[in-house]
Amino acid sequence: MCGIVGVFSPGQQAAPLAALGLFALQHRGQESAGLAVSEGTDVMVYKDLGMVAQVLDERRLPSLLGDRAIAHCRYSTTGSSVWENSQPAFRMGAMRTVALGHNGNLVNTRRLMAELSAGRGRLVGTSDTELLTALLAEEPGTDLVDAFVRLLPRVQGAFALVAMDERRVIGVRDPFGFRPLVLGRLPIEAGETEHGWVLASETCALEVLGASFVRDIQPGEMIVLGEPGGPRSIQYAEGQEKLCVFELIYFARPDSYMLGRNLYEARRRMGEQLAHEAPVEADLVMPVPDTGAPAAAGYAEASGIPYREGMVKNRYAGRTFIQPSQALRQRGVTVKLSPLPDQVRGKRLVVVDDSVVRGTTTQRIVEMLRRAGAAEIHLRISAPPIYHPCFYGIDTQIETELIASRLDLDGIRDFVGADSLAYLSIGGVLDAIGLPRERFCFACFDGIYPVPVPYDVASHKFVLEDAPVTPTA
Numbered sequence: 383m384c385g386i387v388g389v390f391s392p393g394q395q396a397a398p399l400a401a402l403g404l405f406a407l408q409h410r411g412q413e414s415a416g417l418a419v420s421e422g423t424d425v426m427v428y429k430d431l432g433m434v435a436q437v438l439d440e441r442r443l444p445s446l447l448g449d450r451a452i453a454h455c456r457y458s459t460t461g462s463s464v465w466e467n468s469q470p471a472f473r474m475g476a477m478r479t480v481a482l483g484h485n486g487n488l489v490n491t492r493r494l495m496a497e498l499s500a501g502r503g504r505l506v507g508t509s510d511t512e513l514l515t516a517l518l519a520e521e522p523g524t525d526l527v528d529a530f531v532r533l534l535p536r537v538q539g540a541f542a543l544v545a546m547d548e549r550r551v552i553g554v555r556d557p558f559g560f561r562p563l564v565l566g567r568l569p570i571e572a573g574e575t576e577h578g579w580v581l582a583s584e585t586c587a588l589e590v591l592g593a594s595f596v597r598d599i600q601p602g603e604m605i606v607l608g609e610p611g612g613p614r615s616i617q618y619a620e621g622q623e624k625l626c627v628f629e630l631i632y633f634a635r636p637d638s639y640m641l642g643r644n645l646y647e648a649r650r651r652m653g654e655q656l657a658h659e660a661p662v663e664a665d666l667v668m669p670v671p672d673t674g675a676p677a678a679a680g681y682a683e684a685s686g687i688p689y690r691e692g693m694v695k696n697r698y699a700g701r702t703f704i705q706p707s708q709a710l711r712q713r714g715v716t717v718k719l720s721p722l723p724d725q726v727r728g729k730r731l732v733v734v735d736d737s738v739v740r741g742t743t744t745q746r747i748v749e750m751l752r753r754a755g756a757a758e759i760h761l762r763i764s765a766p767p768i769y770h771p772c773f774y775g776i777d778t779q780i781e782t783e784l785i786a787s788r789l790d791l792d793g794i795r796d797f798v799g800a801d802s803l804a805y806l807s808i809g810g811v812l813d814a815i816g817l818p819r820e821r822f823c824f825a826c827f828d829g830i831y832p833v834p835v836p837y838d839v840a841s842h843k844f845v846l847e848d849a850p851v852t853p854t855a
């Protein structure tokens with residue numbers, strides 16, 4: 383995952399707006415942050431490893447001048463977590479200047495690499511985004527929009543993009559729309575005559591800017607900002623929507639809307655469905671904070687079992703799932719959660735979480751609650767078991783790391799140490815969302831990949847590196 387923002391704000395500095403929008407998307411990537419800005423003649427890029435507020439601070443922003451900008455926060459899915467792979471990627475090529483921010487993961491990276499005139503030697507990093515940027519910079523065509531239209535049919539995989547040259551800000555969604563991208567309109571400030579526009583991964587970034595939601599960018603659509611007459615839409619490919627259902631289950635912020643659905647409400651309804659599908663006698667329902675909270679509330683309402691918090695989250699620790707190595711993940715969970723022993727001691731608990739990926743985090747949570755005195759622990763997961771890796775932008779690319787691909791339900795229950803375990807069905811997820819299955823990618827649950835993925839090194843996270851590199855974020 384990653385967070386992306388694009389801003390065109392005539393009469394206003396774009397960098398503070400883009401940084402503020404990116405701050406609302408911090409949950410989508412915590413390894414690096416960056417911003418590209420232009421006043422119409424030059425593109426300037428500033429980026430670094432670290433959180434948005436550290437990288438794009440108040441000392442830095444006043445020097446980033448211009449009324450158009452793009453911004454990006456990174457969670458690595460291709461290439462290591464090093465400065466060279468931070469974004470926006472930037473290129474002054476033979477044909478044009480390009481800055482690019484990417485949310486997603488390409489699956490034909492090796493084939494695209496063969497197109498690059500001087501091969502890998504031209505790249506400073508190892509991300510598929512830098513490769514795409516280099517190809518755009520040398521693609522024939524009259525301008526960046528034309529270059530995109532020529533290049534995109536050869537690009538396969540998941541990509542929501544924000545890009546810019548000196549004059550335009552461009553948003554793109556791949557033909558399946560795996561990753562979200564929305565268009566918003568900035569309010570008119572006193573003395574201004576023209577609206578500004580913003581592109582963002584999620585509607586929560588529009589909210590923080592006071593921007594009104596206009597619409598989702600459609601799968602296979604490109605939007606061009608910075609031209610007279612407002613945003614220009616180009617349907618560069620036929621779209622067939624397959625939005626990542628994990629965005630609705632877990633990843634996106636609960637105050638965001640996707641496909642017209644508020645994600646808090648969708649998750650609360652997933653909890654209700656889970657209570658109907660997997661009831662259990664217990665004293666309390668408690669969430670794994672914070673992301674399990676909406677589904678736990680739904681489970682409590684539907685079951686009539688009281689809701690209570692039994693764990694405290696350190697809000698300054700990164701997401702366990704989002705950190706790029708197993709070692710960091712394992713260390714993260716003890717930093718992140720603490721029990722409330724007086725709340726759990728002697729109680730039969732329904733503990734609600736939104737996913738079990740590798741199982742190690744869940745195992746530590748169960749251990750922690752047992753040490754705090756819980757009498758019984760009944761795990762309820764508001765998503766189906768994850769059997770298959772994701773190649774479209776979530777860092778679960780190795781099947782053997784997924785506990786559901788190795789163990790059956792009883793085996794997982796025993797591994798995590800719970801008294802009982804149940805997952806929400808795919809049908810239950812869809813009932814909660816209230817939209818047809820055809821609109822979503824469920825590949826990590828059902829193994830049906832909308833874009834074929836070669837099971838070889840071409841889809842490996844470190845495909846552009848000579849040898850696997852230990853992430854260093």
Ligand code: SF4
Binds near residue numbers: 627773825
């Ligand atoms: S495979 Fe899973 S995580 Fe990846 S895009 Fe599809 S639903 Fe989302």
